[in-house]
Amino acid sequence: MSTVADAHTSEHSLGQKHDHHGPAKGWTRWLFTTNHKDIGTMYLIFSFAMFLLGGTMAMVIRAELFQPGLQIVQPEFFNQMTTMHGLIMVFGAVMPAFVGLANWMLPLMVGAPDMALPRMNNWSFWLLPCAFLILVSTLFMDGGGPNFGWTFYAPLSTTYGPPSTTYFIFALHIAGASSIMGAINVIATILNMRAPGMTLMKMPLFVWTWLITAFLLLAVMPVLAGVLTMMLMDINFGTSFFDASGGGDPVLFQHIFWFFGHPEVYIMILPAFGAISHIIPAFSRKPLFGYASMVYAVGAIALLSFLVWAHHMFTVGIPIAGQLFFMYATLLIAVPTGVKVFNWVATMFRGSLTFEAPMLFAIAFVILFTVGGFSGLMLAIAPADFQYHDTYFVVAHFHYVLVPGAIFGIFASAYFWLPKWTGYMYDETLAKTHFWLSFVGMNLAFFPMHFLGLAGMPRRIPDYALQFADFNRVSSIGAFLFGATQLLFLFIVVKCARGSGEPAAAKPWDGAEGLEWTVPSPAPYHTFSTPPEVH
């Protein structure tokens, strides 16, 4: 292993003090590791496991909604499924997947030997299984698990929540601590570990978007911790933050929650923006159009994300001036987002395009994320939102930004970098099958929800009026197709990791650029022990 590791650094081996060794033997390697590639792999595996668990809950929801009437589960259990599906997908699947990608790719992209604080990196990861063990165990406690929606609005979650809510609070505290430490590590790595010559405006976009994402995480995860702590005190120690009879206000909960929650949705999409900004140029064989404007656009989106939180609360009763401010601020986000979409399209314009799986996912990302963005604009208009609020239109909107946005971004990244991780090419035919089935399934599942919502079907209800039956049936069929297809993804990744494909070159994509393609595939256990020079 060490010969491979040193091969690429042989010219830079001056100052090398000791040999690097490969991974430790035995299963304790994974418990004690400080290696960013090991930790990245664990994050990605954990995230996929959570994706399947949260997906299974989505299947329960769609099975119940397949036809009107109560068929399979009781309303109480249905509520726990919608709540846990959201929590697991947000905190267990999407966020850890991006942290996993960051762990694997940031040191390779900036030419660093590892993440800045490797032991804390290990702790950040292992806290997640701990948090989700506690969270999932609430399903088996007296009174069941969280049943108040992933937004856990007070007083549903405080006065009327099940006894297990206290466990839920601590589980999210642990997941939040993990995120904060992960973000500190990412920021320290990016600001301090870049190879000589890599100025900020030479950083790859995935690095830029993660820098800004880490800033968002550090700004809002503590606010989540704050609101969770207020809940904990209201439930167990008699405070009245969210109880009007003590002078508090349930609306206060929503303000604090959404001050966290809105940046949170950008935390789930910005790293995907970065990855897509690598993949589209690679398969268009053209440099990214408008690098600097991409950086500024992400910065602008991040800043605006702090000023728009109350657009989630138009119907709760906020002063008219507040509604106007939050409406216009929200609409403003369309400008930097439009810049990004324009730049991606302009990158493809007159490029030599090929359509391997990462590119297919990336193009679907651009188109379908834009669909989700447009429904977001509709929801941002305060008077219109009075009609759409808490209907399936909202569900359609955020699934369009999260599934073909965040999730497709993760799939595109996985296919793009799998050769670098495993040293083998994945099965392109199967991967394209995975794409097309996901694409069709996801659109079938979520597009009809727009119509259901506009027609007035409320979200988070296990039963519905007869006129909604057809669209719900289509939606459920699409969801089953999308869900089953993800097992194919598991198969493709396992097949690739076991080495049944062709060996991958150091740079398997001829249009790809960046330091990560200068190291062999699979990337040796230790890379860039001595930093490369960037010109």
Place this chain on the structure above:
Amino acid sequence: MMSEHQEYYVPDQSKWPIIATFGLGTTLFGAATIMVDGGQGASTSGGWMIFAAGLSLMAYMIFGWFGSVVRESRAGLYSPQMDRSFRWGMSWFIFSEIMFFAAFFGALFYARVFAIPWLGGEGDRGSSNMLWEGFQATWPLINTPDPSLYPAPKGVIGPWGLPLINTILLVSSSFTITVAHHALRAGNRKKLKLWLSATIVLALVFVGLQAEEYMHAYQDLNLTLQSGIYGSTFFMLTGFHGAHVILGTVMLIVMLMRVRKGHFTADSHFGFEATAWYWHFVDAVWLVLFVFVYVI
């Protein structure tokens, strides 16, 4: 350029993070069990046992993990680049702490500026009058809308007694830690020990006075966590600040012990500096807190 490069220290495998995971998970699971069982009137001894087991794991981990870091640092394994990683890490940690306090200050401002005036009938929110007729919006909020749930305190703590003394103590301690830092940089160990000890004394007196203030509030004023939104914000803000002071004091004491063992040099003493940063942060939070919780 290359020959000047000092290798970045990537630690070998470490058992501390996984111990820390078990420690934190067990501690919080235990805490939740105590609260849930206690809330249902059941015995909390099981929860306390889990909680204590978690805490001991955490204590073992903290000694072990920080111990390795100190040893590695003293063995000269850390390059200037590593030092910068620690600096970025500590700075962003403090930033995240500021945002944690911001949530509670936000709750305080929201309650004072919006929620309570609305409950008192300002704007078109007069509907609360139907629920709680005659509720008067005041700050400090002595009479809550429903005093049977959230009983009224006899009074609140004025700013110009103990809180003012505490302000003077904390500001002075920020000053003394800076003098100690300058002494460390000048290599004057005797002066360093003196001023660092002075900082610790100031910190301990602050904690003691804060405890006295709490006892006064609970016993004489009936001002408690259950006193409505005033008590909630008052105790959560001062309480979390106090918890941070206690943590900072422990850090200062550890620094004094390390100084007495001959740790730190004039150029290399990030452990001390991080503690000083943290202490200044605690001081700054207090100043905001003094103004918005006590004075205004």
